[in-house]
Amino acid sequence: MRLTLGRLALAITSMVALAFLVPLAVLTRQIAHDRALGEARQEATAIVVALAVDTDTRLLDQAVASTAAGSAGRLAVHLPGQAAIGASRAAAADVDESARSRRPTTVEYAGGVAYLQPSLLDGGRTAVIEVFVPDAEMYRGVWPAWLALAALAVVLIAGSTLVADRLGGRLVRATRELAAGARRLGEGDLSVRVEPAGPPELSDAARSFNTMADGMRRLLDAERELAADLSHRLRTPLTALRLDAEAIPPGPVADRMLQAFDLLDDELEAIITGARASTGTRAEHATDLVDVLADRLAFWSVLAEDQGRRSTVVGGEQPVQVPVPRGELILAIDALLGNVFAHTPEGTAFLVDVSARGLIVDDAGPGIADPAAAVRRGVSGSGSTGLGLDIAQRIAQSAGGRLEIGRGRLGGARVALLLPGVPRPRG
Numbered sequence: 001m002r003l004t005l006g007r008l009a010l011a012i013t014s015m016v017a018l019a020f021l022v023p024l025a026v027l028t029r030q031i032a033h034d035r036a037l038g039e040a041r042q043e044a045t046a047i048v049v050a051l052a053v054d055t056d057t058r059l060l061d062q063a064v065a066s067t068a069a070g071s072a073g074r075l076a077v078h079l080p081g082q083a084a085i086g087a088s089r090a091a092a093a094d095v096d097e098s099a100r101s102r103r104p105t106t107v108e109y110a111g112g113v114a115y116l117q118p119s120l121l122d123g124g125r126t127a128v129i130e131v132f133v134p135d136a137e138m139y140r141g142v143w144p145a146w147l148a149l150a151a152l153a154v155v156l157i158a159g160s161t162l163v164a165d166r167l168g169g170r171l172v173r174a175t176r177e178l179a180a181g182a183r184r185l186g187e188g189d190l191s192v193r194v195e196p197a198g199p200p201e202l203s204d205a206a207r208s209f210n211t212m213a214d215g216m217r218r219l220l221d222a223e224r225e226l227a228a229d230l231s232h233r234l235r236t237p238l239t240a241l242r243l244d245a246e247a248i249p250p251g252p253v254a255d256r257m258l259q260a261f262d263l264l265d266d267e268l269e270a271i272i273t274g275a276r277a278s279t280g281t282r283a284e285h286a287t288d289l290v291d292v293l294a295d296r297l298a299f300w301s302v303l304a305e306d307q308g309r310r311s312t313v314v315g316g317e318q319p320v321q322v323p324v325p326r327g328e329l330i331l332a333i334d335a336l337l338g339n340v341f342a343h344t345p346e347g348t349a350f351l352v353d354v355s356a357r358g359l360i361v362d363d364a365g366p367g368i369a370d371p372a373a374a375v376r377r378g379v380s381g382s383g384s385t386g387l388g389l390d391i392a393q394r395i396a397q398s399a400g401g402r403l404e405i406g407r408g409r410l411g412g413a414r415v416a417l418l419l420p421g422v423p424r425p426r427g
Helices: 002-053 057-066 092-101 142-186 200-233 235-246 252-276 289-306 326-343 387-398
Strands: 075-078 105-109 112-120 126-134 311-315 350-355 358-363 402-407 413-418
Touching: 002 057, 002 075, 002 112, 002 126, 002 142, 057 075, 092 105, 092 112, 092 126, 142 200, 235 252, 252 289, 289 311, 289 326, 289 350, 289 358, 326 350, 326 358, 326 387, 326 413, 387 402, 387 413
Parallel strands: 311 350
Antiparallel strands: 075 126, 105 112, 112 126, 350 358, 358 413, 402 413
């Protein structure tokens, strides 16, 4: 864009310069021509004065020699019936015609122009003063003037192009900053703001962009507050269920139910806390994937034991920090583990692999025939809403990662939650 503006300024300035300089060049040439003829006219006038005083040949010869043109051999006096006094270059016919017409004339010859000035003498005779102006004298100073005009044109064009480039640079920088801000906002960075700069239109667009970003942030925060409120409303029926569970006689079933209620209460608290976190501060903290996975496996292992599922955990010796809020990471992990329990028969084994690569869940079930449909809301094809894996995919994408679905090492489905900076899993 900056190059285009520079080219446009160059083209416009060049056309304007040509529109002014071409007539100036022609005018300069004409001025030089008129100046040369004016000087010749002054030389002839001096001889006319001498003729008015005396027509003696010796005096006229001295008068001719005293002039600049005469000393240069470019002036002559033609008296009737006498030879020319001085150096003559005009044709006799042209001299006679000037004498008959008694009007000053100019006649072009090879190498210059002859200026013929008639002068009346006593007795009705007519003398003709000839001043020859060579081409070099006729256009003296034209080339330097043209070179000066050309240099002026170059300076004007270069200056205007430089100014346009500077102005275009401000415009391009402001445009690029606005485009970069829009790109970052599209990638999910709601904290991005653009400094208004450049022309008034771009400054107004930048302020409108900032207003839009603030509005989007407020709307998302409002939605999260609503989600937190809805989650909080679950506490009432949960409390009633806990009271009923506590009324059950002591035993393994009562212990598992109370443990499940404790875990559910902790999860509701985590969801409410995560949902109420501001959009601008949610991405400022990293979460330990290994720690959250350990908590979730404690919850799902109870159900796995009841259903006779053999579970295997690989990795987890070192913490794995990921740029996902704890509440969202819990949702993603539950979506991956819940997918195994929801879509495989009881007794189906599963494997959880956690490392710096991310989180991978394999199962020994029938697999996923259509991976694209599995992450499409409402089109799961397995009798479910299709929200689980879609939620996990959106969480991964919001953090700059991705969700991959394929065939796992146990023969069934493999769902990999890949987060920023982790390579593609092998095998």
